[in-house]
Amino acid sequence: MIVYAVPSAGIFGSIKVAHQFVDLLQAEGVAACIATPDGKASGWFRSQAPVVARAWALDHLGDGDAIMFSLPHDHAELRRSGLPLFFHCQGTDPLIDPVLRDENVAVLTCWQQAYDYVLAAGGRAPTDVGISIAPAFHHRGEMKDPHVATHMPRRGREIAEQLAEACPDLHLVPIDGSDEAEVAQMMRRAGVYLATAEGEWFGLPALEAMAAGCVVFSVPVLGGMEFLEDGINCVVGDVEHLERELATLFAPARAAHWQSLRHAAIATGLRYRREAQAVKVAAFAATLPERMRRPLGLPRA
């Protein structure tokens, strides 16, 4: 069995990605569950992943079982378990470097730049297991309000407000504090998403917004550049550049341009369907030893 240890049940993209991965592992016939510090489940997105307390998991795992994690801070504690470890690399923060250098940790990556980073910093080729976005985000042809701009105020609120000033007809709608279904509804209805987290390691909301048919205006990021293609499916640039572009958002002469970006963004989102990731997860699952795929045995004496 594989237990995916997460640091909390909070509203962080990495928590959701962990649950999605466990759901896909189960579908591929690999026994897997989520372990949170207190055994509480996340309630802000859809998943079927079983949840246990981390201490319970560490007490019950035995021969053949393994632990997966994505937060580098967990490395030391989990290493003491003596069990095989998988590091699910979702970002490229140098804090992960010691994990990458640990030869006892197998590394999985979900983004191209994470793959490249592991190759460079860890000196080894990781296993690409991909990433996907929840079906709720994919645009279904709903009527959009071009004046609504969704954004995540947790990082870059000032930038969002500055950008909104460049386009006074734009109405800012924050998405923090909402559950996944509500965020998906907001994005599918919105015309624009402002990605304002400078130096973002891991920008799932921008990809979700693209799938939802938003025109994404993004500051340069560290994670997400594999799907953010400036001028093709979004706009990427410094704040001044974004301001200039947003000032033309409702200019009739540019309507076709924005529509083109929107359509390309939807197409980009389709590349990250759950079914597409399932193919990669199946390939990974096929490499696991049979005893690691099995359900948990009885508790150790």
Next chain:
Amino acid sequence: MPERIAIVIPSRGMNALLAVAIDHVQLALEQVADRASGTIIVCDNATDPPYARADLPAIDVLLRYDEHRSFSEACNAGVAASACDLVLLLNNDVLLHRHALDEMLDLVHEPLMGIVGTRLLFPDGTIQHCGVVFGEHGPFHDRARRPTTIVPRAPRYLQCVTGAAQLVRRDVWEQLGGLCEDYPFGYEDVDLCLRARQLGYRVACAQRVDSIHFESQTPGRVERDVPSRRVFLERWHGRWSIDAEELPYGA
């Protein structure tokens, strides 16, 4: 070698319905006779007057409680009384479709599978059970009271299926210690599924055919539901993954 299925039917009163339910079990067993054999065990849960063995000629074992026990206790006693590879918990108001067991047996042999349910309908043709899903406030029957035609016939993989017709691998049953007996009546099936999934087992619901479930026919059943829900929430609240949108109250 054919697999041995213990069909455990806890029952209180409802003599005529029980007899018809047993007839349906026999029909379903005939369809899978090439790969499974069944032992039908009825746990008489304080019926007054007690069931007479002669009135239930098709069953193999009749157990009897003189005082009313929980659903869990009755089921656990029934399973303990049998040597089997698979356990089928069955309510006395479920009329199994003759092909229901066939699909359930297919599913229970999929990798990691621990527990399998099946689609159940109310007599009016609407869905009683096609899988249990979880919202913020707890588990509920997905698509209940909706037409059976709106749910696809492919198997569904879920967090839980109802114990009204629940096929459980015996080794999984033993590993879990059977049903938790803290529940007066209700939610012990949900508890079993959640615990099985925590160990890595999967839960699925067969959808190919429609069986009938009259639901909550046993006297006193509904009154025991509230304390059961309390036990369930004390144990599990906040510990299930949310996989469905809850309908507004009254919807």
